[in-house]
Amino acid sequence: MTGPGLQRLEEELRNLKATERPAVIRAIAEARSHGDLSENAEYHAARERQSFIEGRIAELEEIISSAEVIDPSMLSGEHVKFGAHVKLLDEETEKEATYQIVGVHEADIKLRRLSISSPLAKALIGKKPGDTISVPAPGGDRSYEILSVTFS
Numbered sequence: 759m760t761g762p763g764l765q766r767l768e769e770e771l772r773n774l775k776a777t778e779r780p781a782v783i784r785a786i787a788e789a790r791s792h793g794d795l796s797e798n799a800e801y802h803a804a805r806e807r808q809s810f811i812e813g814r815i816a817e818l819e820e821i822i823s824s825a826e827v828i829d830p831s832m833l834s835g836e837h838v839k840f841g842a843h844v845k846l847l848d849e850e851t852e853k854e855a856t857y858q859i860v861g862v863h864e865a866d867i868k869l870r871r872l873s874i875s876s877p878l879a880k881a882l883i884g885k886k887p888g889d890t891i892s893v894p895a896p897g898g899d900r901s902y903e904i905l906s907v908t909f910s
Contacts, residue, residue, distance in 0.1 A: 759861035786805060786808065846902040847902060857872045
């Protein structure tokens with residue numbers, strides 16, 4: 759994963775431990791004070807939230823402890839690989855878009871970060887500018903031309 763991706767996960771972990779976990783503990787204590795727990799919806803909702811938070815904390819700790827950070831700015835070359843910023847031309851719509859190939863846990867299509875395990879990223883890996891790729895999509899195969907590959 760990239761350095762910024764690891765930082766985002768670490769910030770989420772800090773927030774869960776410092777803010778979310780104490781808040782849900784207070785909510786459980788408040789719900790308990792209302793009496794009968796068997797019919798207490800607030801209590802059950804707070805316990806469910808606590809379960810989610812504890813699960814996410816464990817998941818983040820595992821991801822962070824085994825993360826291998828790669829600095830894309832230290833990479834170079836003309837072939838697409840992890841960390842690359844790839845400028846593509848959709849051959850059907852003639853629209854250009856730039857994506858960065860990132861780790862699974864930091865992918866965010868709104869920010870144009872493609873998971874290394876996504877079909878588009880898999881099709882791009884190892885290709886170079888000028889190559890055309892075809893990617894299966896729900897509406898049929900999509901073709902893209904690779905315009906440029908940069909690392910920053």
